Amino acid sequence: MTVAAESAAGAASLVQSVDWLAIAPPTITAVAALIVLVADLFVPEHRKPLLGVLTIAGLAAALAVLLPLRHGDRSTFCLPTDATVCSYTADHFALVVQFLVLGGALLTALLTLGGGTRRLPVGEYWFLLLSSAAGAALLPASRDLATLVVALEVASLPAFALVGLRRGDRLSSEAALKFFLSSVVATAVMLLGVSFVYATTGTLHLTRIAARLEAGVPGQLATLAQAGVALTLVGFAFKTAAAPFHFWVPDTYVGAPLPIAAYLSVVGKAVGFSGLILVAVVGFPSYADVWGPVLAVLAALTMTVGNVAALRQSAARARSAVRLLAWSSVGQAGYLLVPIAAAGYADGQPNGSAPPIGSTVAYALMYAVVNLGAFAVVALVARTKPLNRLSDYQGLAARRPVVALAMAFFLLCLAGLPPGVIGLFAKVTVFSTAVDAGLGWLAVVMAVNVVIALYYYLQWAVVLFRAPEGADETAADRGGAVETGGLVGPGVAGEPSGPGELVIREVPAALAVAIALTAAAGVALSGAPQLVLRFAGTSLF
């Protein structure tokens, strides 16, 4: 982590004073990972669930440490010669993204506990999850290219293993391989870009790179600098699964264990996007006229490809629920790109303090909450219907009215329609950045995409409330509660007492907590959207 790139200043003190509190969130996570790994050796088989509890405790502790840091004024690993240039900065941007990734990892852990870990090597699983979370928590705070790349790899490498962790599952290994290859290509391209940038500017610190690129690189190096900027951004576009680089997403999500698909869709995305924001907005603001239009085109392409593909998922195909969420996550990535592209058009704000970025963060927070909620419901349904087709959701409202209502709420939030108020307002902020930046065409493309997305989200929501196909099948599903029947009849859809209670007892506590947490957060945010949207109104750096 301590990349002292400027060794020219070696005469100064080599011993840095480290602000341990500032780096506590990623550090606690990493330490917890090591503890779990070691403990796995000594814990007997029947005590293995303890490791999951340990993981959750570690993540909760890391989250708790964010509280004393909330002023966002700490930084550490600064240059001995210049205390304003630091490798690790716990500013508001870093803290919000850390909150997002650690919270996302926590919910993933809950999903894992609730979904059952029968086919997983437990110790390795928790270790890898925590390591990946540690990298993801480090990334938004890193302010030099080397730390950034290291953090990105720490976040990604365990993820490959997590995807392929299911023993004896061909689909799982194939998914891991696809994910690995595309990610390694991305890293290689990015490293090449980083080295070009380093060659032209002679520094790895983002703020210094910005200053030197602003001042102008020597004529013969201009092409090299441009190529470096372009390649670095392409690398990050790969990581965010932006349009031409999205092909690995559906297969990886479908092949991965369900909680890991949820993790990748939220935390993996957050990592890619925070890296992209840091590099583009903090590092290369003087090339905004280059990356702004490119990102705008990528955004339009990504959302269109993702939504159109999601639209074409057939409901009867195996695992179509996860596949739909995977494609829709590609579409949502397109919306997330819009404010970053708009930042490229925001003139008069050279220091990367462009407000549009806050909209991406706010949108990502909203997306994290409702998408994890949706995955939690999918995990619940997958317990009884392992095929996890969209058609398996038919009649969920009759069997589990509360869960069905929560799922409908999540889907409407993702679609951005009331009563999913927070989803609507998150979209409004994204729209407003595009309109404000004069990207009218992008706003129109996004408008069409919102309508396309509504179609498949609402279709899913409608299936939840449709009467179950056959009464026999449903009855077999929920064991003893036959007498109520799943047939259309007055009072079946909303009957929390009676059959509902019987079924709810089967829901694992961890899953129930995950669904309740995300639903409560979604409802609270719908009542007071300011809680997340305030990030959209201020400068985060």
Added chain:
Amino acid sequence: MIDISESVMQFLLALIVAGPLVGAVAALLPAPPGLRGTSPDQAVLRHGVTVTGAVLLAAIVLALGFDHDRPSRIQATTDISWIAALDVRIHLGIDGISLPLLVLTALLTFLCALYSYFKQPKGGSPKAFVALLLLLESGTLATFAVLDLILFFLAFEMVLIPMYFLIARWGGSEGVTGGRQAAAWKFILYTLLGSVVMLLGLLLIGLRAGTFDMVALATDNGRGLSTSVQVIAVLAIGLGLAVKTPMWPLHSWLPDAHTAAPTVGSVLLAGVLLKMGTYGFVRIILPVAPDGMRTFAPYLAAFAVVGIIYGSLACLALAKQGAGGDLKRLIAYSSVGHMGFVLLGIATMTPTGVNGALFANIAHGLITGLLFFLVGAVKDRYGTADLDTLAGATGAALYGRAPRLGALLAFAVVASLGLPGLAGFWGEMLAMFGAFDPADGLSRPAFLTFMAIAGFGTLLTAAYLLVVVRRVCMGARPQEAPHLADVQTYEFAAWTPLVALTVLAGLWPAVLLGLTDPAVQQLLAGGKS
């Protein structure tokens, strides 16, 4: 009329907007002891009647407490910050333009809830039905009460999901290509596409003018916006509102949605939801972007009169013997024509025309609401709304078989065709008056032409409506036909208010015009009264 302190007025308005929302949530919960009623279904339907009744009561008290001497002033205002980041404020308030629509909405929803209490909707569970109905009411009332652009958009979107489910789950598939599901999809996708484009226009205005507050924007009267911004914004917002209204040629979702929707859904769709579009034109486009509106006014007027003629011709074709026309579809097409008059009035940009448009809005809500109720009743009794099956060779003989129902239907039809002395007359006449002398800067010859075409449209309207009366109400009474129930008590209860108000508004238009006129004058003059 009666003096109510401002804070009570504020509370009443907040209750009107938030009450149905709370009621919708409460409807999903199990009934508390003591309110269980005879069965869960009965309890929840009664809950719907209670909540909508309370909201109607609050709306009536609000209307009584409204300062009728100064209807142009925004009253009962609440203005608190909600989302500081987006500069969105919970800004509620009513003036002479929104008050009648607010009361109309509360009334129609209450009547619908009352009607459903006695005539349980067939389809899903009543619990979900009541919750959706209340959610719908909350959205529509909020649309008329909010004074913030983003909040307006939120309220505008809020009605989509409940209406979708009302059509898709409680509707009927008879006479709709693709069935009720397809009709519901058509409704929601059309409207959503329109309203997302509208959002872009609203954002453009808000970001360029620096505020989303409708009052501030109306006072500014477009002075802070360049003409090109106004033109783009009016195009975007107008598109969204025109889909909702609906304006020809964006109307094609409407006939299917109406035909498929259950009676209650049709009543609310025609009586309330369509008004949200025209209300937006008056409340947002006219005062906020007058330059942009001036550019598009002739086109809007042209589309409006095409809609009038098109709607009437479509109805004539449907009413013809052997055409297999559905009665609900016919009334839906007649709505396209009636809303054409409203749009024509707005496009004139004169106080006369806009007042006429607002009057026609209310009149259409009352009369078409009543018509859909009546057609629903006919459909229940005959088992079909298909005109040919209904009428047979001679006619459905409603006069002979259910005289009261027949008389009511004839009354509603005559009101709809604009007989002087009933509500339908004034709005359309004023709209055409407005077109006779449009605002400065608009081409008078063009508008004279539009007026003439619209006048021809009234003739066509009269023609098809009279054909409907002849085919449904008249005819020889078949000898051994099964007995038909005449109007029931609960039906009388649900329909009488609409009949009474139709007569009242027809005989004493000043009740409404006195409210709207000062407010319209102020809106058009740019906040200076």
